[in-house]
Amino acid sequence: MSWKEKINSDRVPAHVAVIMDGNGRWAQQQGKMRVDGHRSGVLAVRETVEAAAAIGVKYLTLYAFSTENWNRPKEEVDALMELLVHTISAELKTLADNNIKLETIGDWNSLPENCRRQLTSAIEETSSNSRMTLVLALSYSARWEIVEATKNIAAKVKSGEINVEDIDATMFSSNLTTAKYPDPELLIRTSGEQRISNYLLWQLAYAEFYFTETLWPDFGKEEFYEAIVNYQGRERRFGKTSAQIMTETLNNLVSEHFSSGNSK
Ligand code: FPP
Numbered sequence: 001m002s003w004k005e006k007i008n009s010d011r012v013p014a015h016v017a018v019i020m021d022g023n024g025r026w027a028q029q030q031g032k033m034r035v036d037g038h039r040s041g042v043l044a045v046r047e048t049v050e051a052a053a054a055i056g057v058k059y060l061t062l063y064a065f066s067t068e069n070w071n072r073p074k075e076e077v078d079a080l081m082e083l084l085v086h087t088i089s090a091e092l093k094t095l096a097d098n099n100i101k102l103e104t105i106g107d108w109n110s111l112p113e114n115c116r117r118q119l120t121s122a123i124e125e126t127s128s129n130s131r132m133t134l135v136l137a138l139s140y141s142a143r144w145e146i147v148e149a150t151k152n153i154a155a156k157v158k159s160g161e162i163n164v165e166d167i168d169a170t171m172f173s174s175n176l177t178t179a180k181y182p183d184p185e186l187l188i189r190t191s192g193e194q195r196i197s198n199y200l201l202w203q204l205a206y207a208e209f210y211f212t213e214t215l216w217p218d219f220g221k222e223e224f225y226e227a228i229v230n231y232q233g234r235e236r237r238f239g240k241t242s243a244q245i246m247t248e249t250l251n252n253l254v255s256e257h258f259s260s261g262n263s264k
Contacts, residue, residue, distance in 0.1 A: 022191025022215030
């Protein structure tokens with residue numbers, strides 16, 4: 001039985017976040033340049049997007065370039081930006097054919113002009129697609145995002161638009177770049193590293209983490225499905241006890257049973 005066949009289609013996470021890590025080590029192992037690792041990483045991006053859409057994931061957020069990645073050697077940064085522009089233009093038709101919407105989170109001001117232009121047109125062209133939203137985290141870091149949200153909220157308090165008492169977790173979330181998306185239920189990180197690396201710090205509060213030794217260019221559909229099955233085997237308690245979760249599940253099953261007319 002394949003991993004895909006083991007997936008419970010009623011419990012597919014709505015939002016999966018991914019830290020694509022290990023392109024450099026993959027390249028080194030193959031005796032290639034780091035940029036070749038990133039190029040091969042693009043194939044894994046395609047596999048993952050297809051796999052997620054196929055099982056009904058609604059949001060897939062990929063950490064494509066962090067704020068800290070600007071500190072890499074200039075040649076690598078330039079190559080990554082070029083790869084990004086090229087990939088978006090090459091994959092635009094596939095996104096359209098598969099009804100996938102492209103969006104981004106991150107600091108656009110620091111992206112090169114050609115990259116912003118390419119992104120603007122791809123975002124526009126795919127804006128009415130509805131099967132899945134592919135969110136690229138670009139020049140993104142969670143601390144940057146949290147500071148921006150805090151500045152926004154502070155400005156609204158200062159202008160009298162809101163009161164300090166109006167600030168709560170829901171309103172804070174609505175000031176983040178991810179305001180439109182549900183929080184990810186699952187985070188996948190490849191390459192054996194077990195860190196969150198300044199990624200979606202607020203949004204991952206209750207996410208399940210799946211770490212794999214696989215280097216990003218070797219990641220593919222079957223391992224994505226394996227991560228989903230692994231996630232489905234977890235008990236998500238949100239601070240409650242196991243017994244409470246069990247009772248809630250039973251109650252839900254009973255009410256579903258009666259409301260679907262199965263009670264005869
Ligand atoms: C991490 O590997 C990967 C990145 C910093 C970039 C990821 C980019 C891509 C997969 C290509 C472009 C993506 C899209 C969405 C078009 P690393 O370089 O940190 O690997 P290492 O830790 O082994 O050095």
